[in-house]
Amino acid sequence: MSDNGEKKENILILVDEEGNEHDFALVDRFQVDMNDYAILVPVIYVDENDEEVDVGEDAYIFRIEKNGEEESLVEVEDEAEWSRVAFLWEERARSLDMIDDDQPN
Numbered sequence: 001m002s003d004n005g006e007k008k009e010n011i012l013i014l015v016d017e018e019g020n021e022h023d024f025a026l027v028d029r030f031q032v033d034m035n036d037y038a039i040l041v042p043v044i045y046v047d048e049n050d051e052e053v054d055v056g057e058d059a060y061i062f063r064i065e066k067n068g069e070e071e072s073l074v075e076v077e078d079e080a081e082w083s084r085v086a087f088l089w090e091e092r093a094r095s096l097d098m099i100d101d102d103q104p105n
Contacts, residue, residue: 036064
């Protein structure tokens, strides 16, 4: 994935509409209805050398679109698509023990 972000290990650098860079960790990549999706969480640097990192609590869903060999991340704006993908990812994450069942949705 490099069209609107560059890869740095498991950290993706995304550029917003204003040209600001934001680091995200790729939590999961999976397929729903023939589309690939990525779950990203913001990276929070806990020291000034950007060496120790933590991840935020908010997760973002992006659809992965291919143009030849290039992949780009597209924000899921359709509410029905977002709800379906979020529901299926939560089920997947629980089955893989990626999220705690005791946490509120």
